[in-house]
Amino acid sequence: MKAELATMIGSLRPARADLKSDVVAGLTFAVVNVPQAMAHALLAAVNPVLGIYTLMVAVPVGAIFTSSVYMNVSTTSALSVAAGAALAEIPDVQRAAALAVLVLLVGVIQLLAGLFRLGFIVRFVSNAVMTGFLNGIAVLIILGQLGELTGYQSRFSNSVARALDLALRLDRVDIPTTIIGLMTLGLIVLVLQTRWRRFAFILAIAAATVLLMVLGLPLFAATLNWQAVRTVGDISAIPRTLPDLALPSPQLLFSLLLPAFSVAIIGLIQGAGVSQGYPNPDGKYPNVSRDFFGQGAANLAASFVSGVPAGGSISGTALLLSAGARSRWANILAGLFVAVIVVVAAPLAELVPMPALAALLIVAGYQGLRIEAAQTIWRTGNVPATVMGLTFLATLFIPLQYAVLVGVAFSIVLYVAQQANQVVVTEWVLKPEGFPVEQPAPSVLPSRHLTVLQVYGSLFFAAAKNLEEMLPAVENTTRAAVILTLRGRTEIGSTFVTVLRRYNQTLHAHEGNLFLAGVDEAVHNQLAKTGLLKEIGEANVFPATPQLGEALNTAIDAANAWLDNQ
Known part of the structure; x- marks a missing residue:
């Protein structure tokens, strides 16, 4: 940790050669992302200014503490939608206070994940789950802004239901609002096709x-x-000063703990995408766990200005790099420039039309659709496609704070089911003139004959049950010798031990004998502790050796010797 701190402090020294590029990149980010941050705050159903406050604090704090030199820790659509869903039942007057508690908890969870080096946890959220979730988020963003784009506010709370309600009540749309919204949408699309696309928003x-x-x-x-068109100022006035520090209220800690965990996981996964997608200037990839810590520090700081959740932003990072960022000072300066914009241009920000922000979010939602990733997963196989589809539907129709967890649960259940059905038992037929030949295992063991069995696939509890049904039957056999190869198995569960015990007992009941070949030391210890080693017989268990096939050949000699004595 001391070495990492020393590296971090050293990287904070600005290089004069990089400073000009970092200033340009930071200013570009601030100008482009102030309206986006306001829009993201709207997704969380809070005052748009809170999104700006988040940029002022989270971006520079994240830059200081992350391992990634370029990672931009700022507001994202997915995090804001998830936060809004988590606060949906909170009364409007309490929402800002509840948001501060939520962001505080997210920061603490992410800090702890970094301190305990839990970067590996992102492996448990599969690509299928995350693709389904992010595509669901993108669709929710698009559908959720149709009301603000058209001026028709549906009575339904679910975004899908609200979009359907709008489609049935097109006569209720506000014409001036719709004109402003569609004009903004068209202009964004047009500018995105030009060399000014960086400034389209x-x-x-x-x-x-x-x-x-x-x-x-x-x-x-x-x-x-035209006076009916809502503006940011109609929702709330933007203070002409920097944010005051506020202590989050502890009363909502327990009720927001589970939603905070889900929001934290979403942020960490997005951040891990940045960590693995953008190497540092030295060519090395950042430490994911320290990036967790940096995002946690950013959210902890944001909670004291009632900010919205922040996380590693792929789009923000890409924007900074395309604008010429050379060091982490690009992010630090970006936060400072946002503060200047708040102090100088707050009156102008209040004049921004709400349908224009809705148009911006619709484009951002479309850009967030991971269509190619979804197509790849769809072609990969039934299990990942099913997981992606179920997670997508869960994102659309259940509270977002649970959607990722539901997707992970779907993924685990389907993976377990798939692995349980992928157990294969084959027979190795020995040939004196060369290598053994592999063929399907016999349904019934031949009497007074040696059968070598090879098992492929996982041997956890569900798979072990299937394995028991696949082993050759013993009932109509006498004096059969069976060798089961276990090379490469470093652990066997209690269910597999039970299956082996029953098979060994059945063989003994029919005067047969079981041999185990290629047994790892850890597996040997498990057999000893469970008493199965004694039942099979120490002489019938052959430890694995560095030389491939040595344990199996020794077991074959022992089994043939046993058969000769029968």
Whole structure:
């Protein structure tokens, strides 16, 4: 840890040669992401200014503590939607306080994950689960903004239901709101096709704001009710000062613990994608666990300004790099530039039309769709495709804080079922002139004959039960010798021990004998502790050796000698 701290402190020294590039990259990020941060706060159903406060604090703090030099820790659509879902039952007057508690818990969970070096936990969330979840999030973002885009606020809470309700009530849409929203949407799409695509969001938001100001003049008032178009200022005034520090209320800690765990996992997985996708300047990939710690520190800091959850942002990281970022100072400066924008341009931010922010989020939602990844998973096999589909549906129709956990549960259950059905038992037929020939295991053991069995697949409890049904029957056999090869098995469960014990007892009842070949030392100890080694006989168990086939050949000699004596 001391070495890591020394490395971190050393990397914070700004290099004069990099500073100009980092200033440009940081300023670019601040200008582009202020409207996005406001939109992300809306996804969490809180004051848009809280998204800006998050950028001011989380981005520089994350830059200081992460292992990744380039990782941008900021607001993301997935985290904001998950936070909004977690706070859905909280009354509006208490939501900001509840958000602070949620973000505090997320920060603590991520800090602990980093301190205990739990970077490996992301392996338990499969690509199929995450693809289904992120695609579900993207669809929810698109559907969830249709009301703000059109001015029709449905009475339903579920985004899918609200979209269907809108489709049935198109006569209720507000024409001026829809015009501003569609104009912004079209402008974003057009600018994205040009060399100015990096500034597509900010240019479209600025154009929509100016257009609404012009159309709101008395000259145009007689045409349509442009005053009905909601702006950010209609939701809440943006303070002209930097955020005050606020202590999160501890009263909601326990009720928000499970949602915080889900939000933390989402953030860590997204951050791990950045860690593994963007190597540091020295060519080495960042330490995932320390990136966990950095994201936790960022959220902990954000909670004291009532910010929304922050996490490793792939789009933010890509933007900084494309703008010329050279060091972690690009992120630190980005946070400082956001603070300047808040102090200087707060009155302008209040004039931003809400349908324009909705259009921005719809484009962001579309960009978040992982269509190619979904196609790859769909072609891979039934199990990953099923896991992806179930997670996608769970994301659409159940609270988001549970959707990832449900997806992981689906993944585990289907994986276990798949592994249990992939156990195969084959027979190795010995040939004096060369290598053994592999063929399907016999259904019944031949009497007074040596049968060598090879087992493929997992031997956990469910698979062990299937294995028992696949072993050749003994009932109509006498004096059969069976060698079961276990090379490569470093552990056997209690269910497999029970299966071996029963098979050994059945063989003995029919005057047969069981031999085990290629037994690992750990497996040998398990056999001894369970008493099975004594039942099979120490002389019938042959430990694995570095030389391939040596244990099996020794077992074959012993089995043939036993048969000769019968």
